[in-house]
Amino acid sequence: MTTDRLTQAREKLKRLGKISLGFYPTPFHKLERISEEFGINLWIKREDFSGASLFGGNKIRKLEYLLKEARDQGCDTVFTYGATQSNHVMQTCTAARRCGMRPVLYLGAIVEPRAGDVRANLLLDRILGAEVHILPSEGRSTKETMKANAEVFARHRAQLESEGHKVYDIPIGGSTPRGAAGFAEGYVELLEQLRDKGMTMDYLYTATGSCGTLAGLTAGRILAGDAHAVVRGMIVGKKDPATYAGDVARLANETLMLAGAEPQATPADFELASYTGPGYEKPYHEANDDIRYLARTEGIFTDPVYSGKAFHGMMDQIRKGMVRPGSTVVFLHTGGATALFSEPEIVGDLSSDMAGYPQNDIKTAPPSDSF
Ligand SMILES: Cc1ncc(COP(=O)(O)O)c(C=O)c1O
Known part of the structure; x- marks a missing residue:
């Protein structure tokens, strides 16, 4: 080389x-x-x-490329998905905030967060003011949980777009x-x-x-x-x-x-x-x-x-x-x-x-x- x-x-x-x-x-x-x-x-x-x-963490490199596309498309909202303690999700929130975009999160509760004792990445997501939706995982992987709820996300995105927002969608892990x-x-x-x-x-x-x-x-x-x-x-x-x-x-x-x-x-x-x-x-x-x-x-x-x-x-x-x-x-x-x-x-x-x-x-x- x-x-x-x-x-x-x-x-x-x-x-x-x-x-x-x-x-x-x-x-x-x-x-x-x-x-x-x-x-x-x-x-x-x-x-x-x-x-x-x-x-x-490792997601920032991915987000440099992804959010460039989001910005070029004129997006004001970022949807992403992961486990409740996902690093990818938390880093996406920080990156979205830096770009002036609103993070919307769908999170699979492999581990149930405790009311009144929100911790680690989920705590940071909340400090970052993300819109957080927690989905029961029922023994499924995060990917399976997200697949089962794909229609919910599509409806939510469509509603925001009908209100004049533009949504950039980042799949699990930004991969x-x-x-x-x-x-x-x-x-x-x-x-x-x-x-x-x-x-x-x-x-x-x-x-x-x-x-x-x-x-x-x-x-x-x-x-x-x-x-x-x-x-x-x-x-x-x-x-x-x-x-x-x-x-x-x-x-x-x-x-x-x-x-x-x-x-x-x-x-x-x-x-x-x-x-x-x-x-x-x-x-x-x-x-x-x-x-x-x-x-x-x-x-x-x-x-x-x-x-x-x-x-x-x-x-x-x-x-x-x-x-x-x-x-x-x-x-x-x-x-x-x-x-x-x-x-x-x-x-x-x-x-x-x-x-x-x-x-x-x-x-x-x-x-x-x-x-
Ligand atoms: C800390 C950390 N290391 C490694 C990985 C794995 O990277 P990838 O999902 O690109 O395989 C992740 C993914 O979320 C992560 O959060």
Whole structure:
């Protein structure tokens, strides 16, 4: 991969047009202590620092492309969909507000919010003044809940449009070809950072949910002609890996076509492994152990729904020898740490298991004047 190829990839993506919502390039730094422990070069790319608010994450790159289209179409209202604790939804609200648009949310209650104790992303959605509609999930995935309610959304949009509003519709996760283009750009940005440090990357790890991030990275890798890195998506949702592989390759190809390039992505362009644990938004004990491990070795927070499970997947593969000794590994931190402050059903033993923390026992704590 050459600088020319990176410039050409950027040119192609630039033609799609975007607005600026985040701070890029996102920070990219080495995790010294884990690298030393495992005999690898482990780096982290901080998409958690992408946003205009404290609570950024991977959706901001997608929204730069999506809301450009919304603005060009003269939209004043943005509809989007997700779980009640969706990061995508919350980031869409921040982006819509910055563009002077009104966010309307349809949220599937995989975990029921508690009246009088609204938490984490749902709390932020409310502070942002979004119009929030909560739908019972009844054991269905968010996608299934949204499919079952498609007519309700269509009626609502039609009513607003009959009143003179213009609605821009963003599907779950912002994972359309335009949204995924944000991560094609993210991949090019990462290659530029590696080039500037005189490094090459052997493995890239990311969380995979609605597939737009991995599809965009795959499109970016093809646009940039980077044949070297192995890109690994750590699945955090319910579907089986074969379904994800088809979805990611299809979306990567739609993204490539949108950027005026050949649709040449196949499932051989990335690897997938499931680290969902007991389920989406369900605590995964081993992943929570690795959330604590990352915090205690490097002082970095990940979340129990996405980035913590993905980090755990990467560590599991490193521990199992699926990463060559001495190689350069990049973990894409996709954000989401707000979920650390969500309902106990999501946070699990991170909040309930105090074993090994005698210092947290009030009776044995030193008197305050000894600090
Ligand atoms: C924190 C976080 N990481 C990763 C993902 C997965 O990204 P994608 O839906 O593009 O696969 C999401 C999606 O909502 C997320 O919120």
